[in-house]
Amino acid sequence: MQFIDLAAQYKHLKTRIDDRVQTVLDHGKYIMGPEVAELESQLADYVGVKHAVTCANGTDALQLCMMVLDIKEGDAVFCPTFTFFASAEVIAFANATPVFVDSDAQTFNICPEDLEKRILAVIEEGKLTPKAIMAVDLFGLPANYPEIQKIADKYGLKLIEDAAQGFGGEINGQRAGSFGDIATTSFFPAKPLGCYGDGGAVFTNNDEYAALLKSFRVHGKGCDKYDNVRIGMNSRLDTIQAAILLEKLAVFPEELVNRNKAASLYDAKLSDKYATPKVPEGFLSSWAQYTLLDDDRDVVMAEYKAKGVPTMIYYGTCMHQQTAFNHLGYQMGDFPVAEQLADHVFSLPMHPYLTEECITMSLSNS
Numbered sequence: 001m002q003f004i005d006l007a008a009q010y011k012h013l014k015t016r017i018d019d020r021v022q023t024v025l026d027h028g029k030y031i032m033g034p035e036v037a038e039l040e041s042q043l044a045d046y047v048g049v050k051h052a053v054t055c056a057n058g059t060d061a062l063q064l065c066m067m068v069l070d071i072k073e074g075d076a077v078f079c080p081t082f083t084f085f086a087s088a089e090v091i092a093f094a095n096a097t098p099v100f101v102d103s104d105a106q107t108f109n110i111c112p113e114d115l116e117k118r119i120l121a122v123i124e125e126g127k128l129t130p131k132a133i134m135a136v137d138l139f140g141l142p143a144n145y146p147e148i149q150k151i152a153d154k155y156g157l158k159l160i161e162d163a164a165q166g167f168g169g170e171i172n173g174q175r176a177g178s179f180g181d182i183a184t185t186s187f188f189p190a191k192p193l194g195c196y197g198d199g200g201a202v203f204t205n206n207d208e209y210a211a212l213l214k215s216f217r218v219h220g221k222g223c224d225k226y227d228n229v230r231i232g233m234n235s236r237l238d239t240i241q242a243a244i245l246l247e248k249l250a251v252f253p254e255e256l257v258n259r260n261k262a263a264s265l266y267d268a269k270l271s272d273k274y275a276t277p278k279v280p281e282g283f284l285s286s287w288a289q290y291t292l293l294d295d296d297r298d299v300v301m302a303e304y305k306a307k308g309v310p311t312m313i314y315y316g317t318c319m320h321q322q323t324a325f326n327h328l329g330y331q332m333g334d335f336p337v338a339e340q341l342a343d344h345v346f347s348l349p350m351h352p353y354l355t356e357e358c359i360t361m362s363l364s365n366s
């Protein structure tokens, strides 16, 4: 059994993907070829935003947001401590200060009450300028945007949605990637919509942001390619990856249904043993991960391993516990919920090609 079975997916899509890649090899426009624009248009339609601007990976997508929002030294950006490193990394890379926020115990996402407390503490201290909130759609579940947007509006902060894991998720029919002022995703192979290498995208309804993104991703280009009007980066999505993503996006809606079926099966079989993941009313998860909690996860994970079922820990270390963020001076106990999660979470195999048979077998008590 595979934790994420990319080979099963490729087998299913082989002819279509091979043909699409061959088309690129034939026309030879490897950088910003026609498939890139085609994909951007389809992504924007799917997500329900005006602009989708692709780039080299999900971390660059976040970094491009920092550039567009002019986040810099002296700014505070609020982000969950229980997330993947890149969310916090780009804030620090922009020379701003990540201010960590505790998690909601039910959804594992950023806790709106704690968020407001941390904003007030930064205002009170008066050293940093509160600038933006970066919420993360952890494990595929959109963060609580209705509440977070209210807080962003109340304190005049920009809202960034890190939907690297959230692509395909929804709140009352509104899709991940469309929340806040600007949103990002990652096409890393293991993400809900993955390519066969690195890739990412930024989503926004703001025309000015979209124009800036298109400039920043190609060395800060102006109207003419060789007139550089600002300092940017080299962060484009390869045409071959765009071609692969076009075929994967076409089947993504079916895959999302399958992921939700797998999650429901896990729920049914595991809910008397564990606290199974909570999806609030009106929310839809894209199930980047199916994550459980256990006081003795080492024992449980060893049992699964013995049955040939791989498990993983996402994430065993919070941002405030990372060596790179030692200098921020956080202490153990500053984020009680997130620390509990880091100590107890583990994830089961999750991908759209998991069969009922496979799940039943892996969960049987042998």
Ligand SMILES: *Cc1c(COP(=O)(O)O)cnc(C)c1O
Pocket: 057, 058, 059, 060, 083, 084, 086, 087, 136, 162, 164, 165, 186, 187, 188, 198, 199, 200
């Ligand atoms: C994967 C991930 C990223 C970074 O994406 P890459 O494409 O790997 O650079 C950012 N944020 C979160 C929450 C992620 O899971």
